[in-house]
Amino acid sequence: MNVPQVYASSAPLWAVLASLFAVPAILACTRVPNLREACTLIAAVAKLAIVLTLVPDALNGRAAAIELLEISPGISLALKADALGVFFALIASALWIVTSVYSIGYMRGNGEKKQTRFYASFALSLASTIGIAFSANLLTFLLFYELLTLATYPLVVHKESPAAVRAGRMYLAYALTAGLVFLAGTGWVYMATGTLDFKAGGMLASSGLDANSLRVLFCLFMVGVGVKSGIMPLHSWLPAAMVAPTPVSALLHAVAVVKSGVFGILRVVGFIFGPELMALARLDLILAIFCGSTILLASLIALRQDNLKRRLAYSTVGHLSYIGLGAALLTTTGFMGSTLHLAAHALMKITLFFCAGAIYVHTHKTEISQLDGLGRAMPWTFGAFGIGALGLAGLPPLNGFVSKFYLCLGALDAGQTTILAIYLISGLLNASYFFPIVVRAFLIRDLKNEKYGEASVWVVAPLCLTAALAVAFGIFPDLIAPIFTLAEIIAAEIMQLAPS
């Protein structure tokens, strides 16, 4: 058994509060934009620093935990920084810094209105995300999950155009329904087990629920987390939400919000049901069918999109299901692949969105068919785009290769050749919807487009950084941050193996 040793510490709470405190500060500095953005950056750096202090303990199998007030008899608002939580928090908070820098360039370059509301909502979203990462029980998770929905709503409707308002309605309709279905599942778990605490290897083992009840319960949870993780047919809000400013699409709709959904899948599979129960009630099959078909369908739909951000959105839908499908394999390597892909996709997709934003803010082009020859004008941007695209297609030496390698290993370990085939076909589809963009930008000449120079350094530097990181993590997965070791620990925890 590999149960993390829990010790009391308020660090997880401070990680949440770092950006929560930034909200009033940002609102107060609304008249001094430079100070306001400084608040964001300080909060982002502080948040990452706090999360980093939790990493060594997570590596040593120790988890910082704190119980705040009781919110229902016997259930506290409780935070616990276990390995999976630290892993997710690390990615989200590190990328928040990069995105903040990028936002400054993008929002100012674009002359966007209501920037105070933008930065305040952004900080609140990050606080909710870290809250989700560190939630120690289902009710706390649900609380932050709903808070995230509310915090991101102003970001989706940011443009206040009719399209944005429609997208906002759609987002709320999907996300609130999901939250309520999740709530029903949570209530059921509580009545069945008397506890809501996440437990590595599953908390429902002793609940005495029969297989059919488990299936219904699993479906409730899957609808609950499936909306945010874009599992088809619950994905439609995501392409619609692309109307939001690009930094939002980059961090929230490629990392924080959608990854909260995927993180939820890992929690549900690994910490509520557990691999044994999943296999016993054939829940893995339900998950695999939905995720597998999502991967293929989303990739096919992505092929047909001319709008760059929409193509990226469908690609996101597909890659999120990589993670869910990896979890459905119920093998150590599958869980490792899932967690690694959570990080890998975050880095690569944020790069791609940054590129799309840089193109838009500099040239106001949104469609792929308009990008002819732009690669010569914006070599750094399109270079980074190429790296992200190669990574998502799963080519070495990028981090997308490492995660996909483990996902395929997981499929082999589980003896699931169909799933292996899905991963491989999807790789080809990824290549076929990403490479034409790069080819068009570099190889087709269009003199009108070549007069543009590179975009402002505020937007180009972050995207180059994330692209470089994608390469670095592909070659040395553990060098900069112990992503790989953490993934190993998480998988071992879920599979209840002794630490190696």
Add this chain to the structure above:
Amino acid sequence: MILGHLAVLSIVFFFFGALIIPLVSRLGGWVPHAVAVATSAIVFVINATNLGYVLSQGTIRYALGGWQPPIGIELVLDPLSSFFVLLLAGIAVVVLWHSRYPAAAELPGRTAPFYSATLLMLGAFSGIVLTGDLFNLYVFLEIAALAGYALLGGGSARAAVATFRYLIFGTVGASFYLLGVGLIYLGTGTLNMADLSAIMAVTGVEPLLVIGFVFIITGVGLKMALFPLHLWLPDVYASAVSSSTALIAPLGTKVAAYILIRILYFVLNPDLSRFQLPFTQVLGILGAAGIIWGSIMAIAQKDMKRMLAYSSVAQIGYIALGIGLGNTYGFIGAVLHTLNHACMKACLFLVSGNLMAAGRSQSIDELDHSLRKSMPWTSLSFTIAALSMIGLPPTAGFFSKWYLLLGSIENSAWIYVLVIVASSLLNAVYFFRVIERLYLPRGEAATEEAPVVVADNRLSLVAPVVFLAVLLVVLGLGNVVVVRQLIQPMLPAGF
């Protein structure tokens, strides 16, 4: 000395205030308002003391005028009744504080009768909650109703018509109640609740008494606007003076809900009303139907106050559902929801009052995003209260729904789970429609912004609304304190 009379003080103060207002109103236009707020505040303090005393020392029974029960009238201060009196005094303080300008504007020259009737009604509400005598309850019910007709009818001509309808319905309800009391007196020879309970424990509940209780529950259901007896409510709430609505909407129906709890779980043996007679099952089903019906009708409304009124029908459904579940979580959910809904509805109706005070229309279509600049605090408070009505954490509304959900699951009543989930979504539809109007411009045209006239400028208009909105978050995060300290001591026997 006076400590021996704690139980009766709430009623005495309210009635005394009601009588003194016409006398002192000549001293100045502000006096009736001040007296009303002061009276409510005093009653609030008294009842805070009472509740503390009752929780630590046990139930207080007070024989009115020294006449011993079962002959004389008895007032009972137990955890349940002290909680409800405290709640209604608390809401009264906040709403009456807010009412200063709206009441003066909407009832020019008639504020003295308004406040006098208000205190009369509050006194009668306290009487309903405190009394331990079925017939005395009827008397207070009628006093409250008469004062209520005056409050609701005093406004536009439409209000008079709507109130006349309410008067007919209310009278029918009261008659049902009285008929039931008569039958019970016929069967047992007593009107005292404790005595009645003791007699029924020995003799059992014969058919005559069952019929009596059915009459009582029907009558109370009408007063509570329990689906399908809610028809009087939307018109009355929508056309009345905003301060009257803001006071009666959170409190009036809650008092009726209190009577139901008292009769079903304290006068009757809880096991009887839960398992042997179909009282609670029927209540649960009607509650669930009311939740869905009220929510759907609320979506169809164009007028803010009518929308809130139909939403009240739905929220009363939650309380009925909780009572009808007949288990601990259901009971906790129902009582907690009376508290939460009282705060939410008061907040929302005060917001509608603020709109009216700012010369805004109540039509939802005419709300626009200039309000986010001109009434920032009002808009924000509306948003928080709306989130609580939808039931999103960490606001209070989430937690009462959470307990109701747990209660439904405990009974394996999956259809109720579905109802709770579905109604939250319906709530989201009609509340986000308003929030969208408040914060987002419509269409592309609305780019140039008109000069902003800040309408959130009077403390007495803004502070109560903001206070209630903050309270909703505090009540949400601190709900365990309320559940542990206040609601668990009032659980009926056998739960």
